[in-house]
Amino acid sequence: MNRTLLPLIFLTAATLSAQSNQGTITGTISDPAGAVIPTAQIEVRNVETGVVYRGGTSATGNYVLSVPAGTYEITVNANGFKKSVQQNVTVVTATDTRKDVTLEIGNANETVTVEASAPLLKTESGEMSHQVSISDVDQLPVLTIGGGNVVTAAGPNTLGQIRNPLQISELLPGVTFSNDNSIVVNGLPSNSETIRIEGQDSTGNIWKVMQQLSQGASVDAIQEVSVQTSNFAAEYGQVGGGYFNLTMKSGTNTLHGSAYDYLVNEFLNAGLPFTDEVTQDPAKAGQHIRNAERRNDYGFTVGGPIRIPKVYNGTNRTFFFFNFEQFREARTIANNLQTVPTVAYRNGDFGTAIFPAPVINTATGQ
Numbered sequence: 001m002n003r004t005l006l007p008l009i010f011l012t013a014a015t016l017s018a019q020s021n022q023g024t025i026t027g028t029i030s031d032p033a034g035a036v037i038p039t040a041q042i043e044v045r046n047v048e049t050g051v052v053y054r055g056g057t058s059a060t061g062n063y064v065l066s067v068p069a070g071t072y073e074i075t076v077n078a079n080g081f082k083k084s085v086q087q088n089v090t091v092v093t094a095t096d097t098r099k100d101v102t103l104e105i106g107n108a109n110e111t112v113t114v115e116a117s118a119p120l121l122k123t124e125s126g127e128m129s130h131q132v133s134i135s136d137v138d139q140l141p142v143l144t145i146g147g148g149n150v151v152t153a154a155g156p157n158t159l160g161q162i163r164n165p166l167q168i169s170e171l172l173p174g175v176t177f178s179n180d181n182s183i184v185v186n187g188l189p190s191n192s193e194t195i196r197i198e199g200q201d202s203t204g205n206i207w208k209v210m211q212q213l214s215q216g217a218s219v220d221a222i223q224e225v226s227v228q229t230s231n232f233a234a235e236y237g238q239v240g241g242g243y244f245n246l247t248m249k250s251g252t253n254t255l256h257g258s259a260y261d262y263l264v265n266e267f268l269n270a271g272l273p274f275t276d277e278v279t280q281d282p283a284k285a286g287q288h289i290r291n292a293e294r295r296n297d298y299g300f301t302v303g304g305p306i307r308i309p310k311v312y313n314g315t316n317r318t319f320f321f322f323n324f325e326q327f328r329e330a331r332t333i334a335n336n337l338q339t340v341p342t343v344a345y346r347n348g349d350f351g352t353a354i355f356p357a358p359v360i361n362t363a364t365g366q
Contacts, residue, residue, distance in 0.1 A: 025072070031105070038059045044073070129226065183242065193242040196243075202246075226245045258300065296327070
């Protein structure tokens with residue numbers, strides 16, 4: 001049995017495509033004279049979770065570490081040099097972050113701390129990439145639950161009130177976004193982009209409204225969206241019109257969460273001009289008509305370390321994050337008439353039909 005399963009495992013692995021929800025920290029460690037240091041030890045710590053990643057420099061003084069997106073602290077140690085600490089280093093999904101460090105000669109017990117540094121010229125690749133934080137987008141009138149229904153007169157692919165994380169495309173240079181979820185990157189055909197959630201493919205080219213409803217990520221559960229628009233590496237291939245990677249939020253060492261409710265109600269809307277509600281309700285004479293429009297997009301998020309008293313403490317090791325989102329809409333559908341067969345109809349008597357029409361026996365044609 002084991003001999004049968006082993007080849008199957010290898011065959012399955014061969015069909016998997018490159019997937020990543022991580023970014024890369026890279027750089028060169030050198031001394032004050034510019035000579036590289038091949039024996040430096042690198043320690044990268046996630047500020048929010050406390051998880052530590054370790055590595056070292058190569059013979060050429062270079063280092064590369066792949067880590068999940070987030071904010072990090074980089075510590076560099078080498079014999080005969082002061083310890084260097086780089087703080088507030090932001091790593092973006094599917095993007096190289098370069099941090100070159102020059103160590104000062106001195107005692108290893110001494111520490112040189114750099115809280116922030118100017119961004120360096122990107123020399124690792126010629127890719128054009130962008131990173132958008134959902135917290136930034138949420139402050140702009142981009143993510144909205146106003147304006148139309150999910151299925152509108154414009155067609156079933158027209159998105160309306162549901163908050164759509166792909167609308168961040170409107171903030172990116174060279175990218176256009178339409179309400180039917182069509183994304184055009186650098187003039188290439190629409191529907192030629194790739195959308196991934198934590199590195200897993202979530203692209204849907206048919207009925208993208210269904211992609212948003214069933215496969216789309218909840219906006220409040222997203223940490224950031226990384227977008228490569230051109231010249232990206234081969235590992236992000238199989239795409240011509242842009243590579244979108246959504247990174248979800250995760251738990252940290254502190255319990256945290258949020259609750260929200262995005263409300264739309266006609267009571268808060270302006271009335272339609274040149275109308276009078278006296279035609280619908282005599283008690284509201286002189287007031288403009290407000291069409292019924294009631295929607296709620298509400299939910300909550302919670303995350304933190306997994307702790308079981310006297311059994312397990314997941315601080316700096318194991319975390320959880322949970323998100324719940326519910327959308328509700330109440331609307332009035334006018335001129336919608338449906339009929340059901342009465343007892344007389346079921347007995348073959350159509351004499352009381354509301355809309356008289358000749359009854360023809362399909363067997364005889366009479």
